[in-house]
Amino acid sequence: MNRRRVFTSVALSVGLAVMLGGAVLTRTVPPFDLAVDLAKGIPQSGVTHPITAVLLQFRSYDTLLEIAVLLVAVVVALALRDPQGAHSAAPESVMVDSVITTPVLASLTLMLLPLMIMTAVYLLWAGAFQPGGAFQAGAVLAALGILWRVSGRRIGPFATNRWQHVALLSGFAAFLAAATSTLLFGRPLLAWPFSYAGLIIVAIETVLTVSIGISLLGLFASAPEPVDKRA
């Protein structure tokens, strides 16, 4: 990379550091303290852990859109994945480079399988009263899937396999349905009645876990096999 580019970059980064540093150091005590309102809100939220309460009650709309973002990423991945079209059953592209064929990994994966599923379930369940929740659990599931794949086993390509396709959608679809249903009862969007709130949240989290796991795995799986054109 050329000299001028480096100089400008360094200058920019120093400038940014000064700006941010100044901002951080001159910070004053803010006029609002949401933590207080939050503490008041928790009892009506139906969950005990504040972060989960924020994610799925107070700012659940953000979470809805966040899942939509994830879905968009997966959709684009799938779109770029199958040049032939969604329903021409394309043979699964086995990723030549990323398959590690050692008996160790193969057997280890088999042993890890139940353990990781258990971890995921635990994380999901823990989310209600301590750090944890759908995304973490989903990430673990995805990791499991990746191990599975890297160890040379096959996973149906996501664009063609109906069930995985549905599983992919289900998380967002369920969340959307749960969010909208309240409108039918003349309540605001996402305003779940207190008595059901906890139940609904757990349900959503569960579906989301699976869906997020499959989404992440889909993102991994649908990367094209690396072909070095220059070789």
Added chain:
Amino acid sequence: MNQVALPAWVLASSLLPAVIIFLLPETTRALRTSLNLGAAVLKVALVALMTWRVAQGSLSQVRFEMVPGADFLLRADPMACLFAGLSAILWLFTTIYAIGYLEGAPNRSRFFGFFSLCVASTMGVALSGNLITFLLFYELLTLSTYPLVVHRGSEKALAAGRVYLTYTIGGGAALLLGVAVLHGLVGDIEFREMGSLRDISETSWPILRVAFGLLIAGLGVKAALVPLHGWLPQAMVAPAPVSALLHAVAVVKAGAFGIVRVVYDVYGIDFARDLQLLLPLTIIASVTILWGSLRALWQDDLKRRLAFSTVSQVSYIALGISLFGPIGTVGGLVHLLHQGIMKVTLFYCAGNFAETLGVHRISELDGAGRRMPLTSIAFSIGAFGMIGVPPLAGFVSKWYLGLGALEAGMPWVLGVLVLSSVLNAAYFLPILHRLWFRPQVAPWPDERTFGRWETSGWLLLPPVVTAVFTVGAGLLANFAFSPLQWAILIARREYLP
């Protein structure tokens, strides 16, 4: 139809045909032709009705708010009728002429669509009741004439189109700025007899002068005031009916008419004098008159010579306006009509020579008078009118302009008039001499025969009729509703509160 909406009807009578014609397929010739003619006749009728009503003193208008603080306002007042009447009548004949001229040419739907759009915007210019509406239609006119100028799609035509745009868009920008400045100063500016800027404090007079300069610069482009006239001679590559439109019916006239509006109905003639704005205008006009005539002398291409003659002739209007006093005003206004009638005649004839004999250059015209007597007679009448031979229309204009100059205490303008008349004679008489007194030397470059007539009837009728008008406007100048009487009516209103 109720009379309040009358201006709207006048506008619609060419706007709707424009839209319909655009949608017509190329092949439906009969329908398109009848639509054109029907609309043109209808418009003449509507304008006549409107003029009649205005003469009785009833003032009809259409108004709604476009953007906050700026109204869309169409209004029929005497001056509007003056211009609307001219372009309505001339449009009728130009339409007839164009139908004959474009027989079998490609892209006729496009042509006639923009043709009608162009006249619709001219009507808008005539009828607009405030500066912003005027600006609106003035720009629309630019847009709708561009496709006509480049209609042939040749390199030359496209080049001419580029020149045309460069000038008119630039002018439009100046006009927009001028209007915006005035609008910012006093809000929405309606056209009113004696103007509406009288009661502005002395302190903002400099701004008013700047605004006047911007407005005249913007309008001067279309009115082809030297040094903004460059586009006009270029644009003569367009088909003959378009030249007629540019030179007599729509574009140049819109510029001149705009100057009239600005001087009389925005600033007010006496306020303009107090601002010392009239003398510069007089000088520019005089320079343009002489320069145009001088350049015309050296042109061999017939249409090009006519174009420079337009540059010179149109400035008579600006000249008359800039002469303080009712007589000068009458001279200017009446010339708005007379120049239109005479110049359109000349362009029809030039087109006929080109279409029938393939003659474009004056040096090829020898003996054309025998081959095409009617056309040549019409041309001669137009030419004599331009020179100002009594009792033709041109004479009336120049007579009033001369008296106006004396009234305004500018005798030197008389000199300008005499000199330019001499120049007119100097570049028109040789043409007539070739037409009538020279024997035909070479065969016509590209001759077409049309049975017993010297040329197609579509092409022959318009020049003959307008030539008759040229005579009539001079002979019958004292009858009611003659251009002269109408101009006097307007002048009376402009000076006597």
Added chain:
Amino acid sequence: MTEPLVGATLLPLAIVVPLLWAVLTLVRPRRRPTWLVLPGLVSWLAICAGLWWQTSRHGVLTHVLGAWPEPLGIALRADGLGSTMALLTSVIGSACALYRLWTPMDADTLGAQHWFWPLFFMFGAALNAVWLAADLFNMYVGLELLGLSAVGLVAISGGANALAAALRYLLAALLGSLAYLLGVALLYAAYGSLALSSIAAVATPNTITYVALALITAGLCLKTALFPLHAWLPPAHAVSLSPVSALMSALVVKASFVMLLRIMMDVGVSIVTPSLAQGLGALGAGAIAWGGWQALRHADLKMLVAHSTVAQIGYLFVGMALLLGGSAPELAWDGLMLQLVAHALAKSAMFLAAGTLIAAVGSYRVADLAGVSRHTPMALFAFGLAGVSLMGLPPSGGFSAKWLLLQSALASGQWHWAVALIGGGALTAGYIFRVLGASFKQGTGDTFESTPFGWDVVALLLALSSIVVGVVATGPLAVLRIGAPLAGATS
């Protein structure tokens, strides 16, 4: 009281319904799911129209999500600007969708096209989410959803060029939204709230606020492709499918601009000094000049139109300068709003028309348009009408917008903006007539592809509305003033 409640229910619907159709079209991806898409478009249009009408009758509408009041919870808020943009989005979105439905699919044989519709509806939902957002962090999520779906739409246009454009666009978008997020983090640290309204009430000029606003402005200007941060825009808009280009140029850049406008008017107005406003305006003027110049010299038709977008964005920032640093902010607001609407309509019409022309002559080059005026007059006419509005020649929305901005500039005695506005118009005329002139040229070999009639209709309707909106601007502007952050604005 019931009616405003009904109206308020329309806010979440405006976001949820497109999301729902995104899911439906995702269940079984098809290239042309006409009978699935049409109901979606109709309901979308109906909801946004209703929302606009409700806003015009009842003033600003608020929907408190989850019944958790701000600032703890998130609210959706529809002021005049928000609901107008939502309506505009549904109209232009439906137009582009119809154009897409009329596209003969053998034209693009790419399997990726199956995934157009989910992304399209996600995109629509994201736009509405941004228009109606009232919470700084929620705006961030909405902006990311918008950015990613837009990148996706570019990427599936196919070909390596599309990939490169999408990558460039994605990097710019990510950097921009991260800068925005940094700014939001600082604002939260300084004020302890994310609700725009509550911060606006207590905003004070101190270092952290300045830095936050600087970061937010920089990030959003990058996303709005304000000169000189515009490099990513032209390729991204030029390689896309024509309806996608139309959506991007008409709406996406507006989303980040509207966010910036809201933050500036609510939080920044007491903090931004006139000189800073002048600086933004200067960049705008630079955009007008540079974009116009580039459009004049590009041989590729869609690149020309895309650069015209760069130039038109400049007008928005000139308007913002007049809004923040001028003495006639009401005029500036009206002009700015009208420019937003008129440009959205005109530019979408122009991109669709350009797509038709390109399909007709089978080439992207302006020079190859010779003779097309005879073959596809309607598309050319639409292009011309849209051009009239972009040039700011009367009668058109562009003219009325420019007129109002001009009035504001003169009233503030800031003549330099008047010069920029009028000069920009001349440049625009230059490149528009470059296209028209080329198409009027007598064609050598008139061999043209025939194009769907529907294409012409859609483009022409959009172009006509961009003209009409300028002649009857008073009504829409009255709605756009509802809840406007101006002194003496009706709320």
Added chain:
Amino acid sequence: MSTELWYALVGVVLVAVSFGAFMAHTHLFRRLLAFNIMGTGCFLILVGLAQHERAPDPIPQALVLTGIVVAVASTALALILLRRWFAATGRTTLPEEDDA
């Protein structure tokens, strides 16, 4: 100086450095990495700055979780585009930049 403020300052350094890297590099993958580090720094600032001299505030933590998901999604999308681009052209940089 409280721990949270320390977090925030570390975040500032991370953001600044990675921003410099984002600007300096042409290799798309490096730029993506820089972006991710920038994101991390941003989250550190968000969490750290919000709750120093104060009771721990769970809201920024929740925001950060949302932010992380969004960042993961965009990173994944970027990676896929990047791999496609590489597979299609064998380039690791954008066309206008010299293949460094």
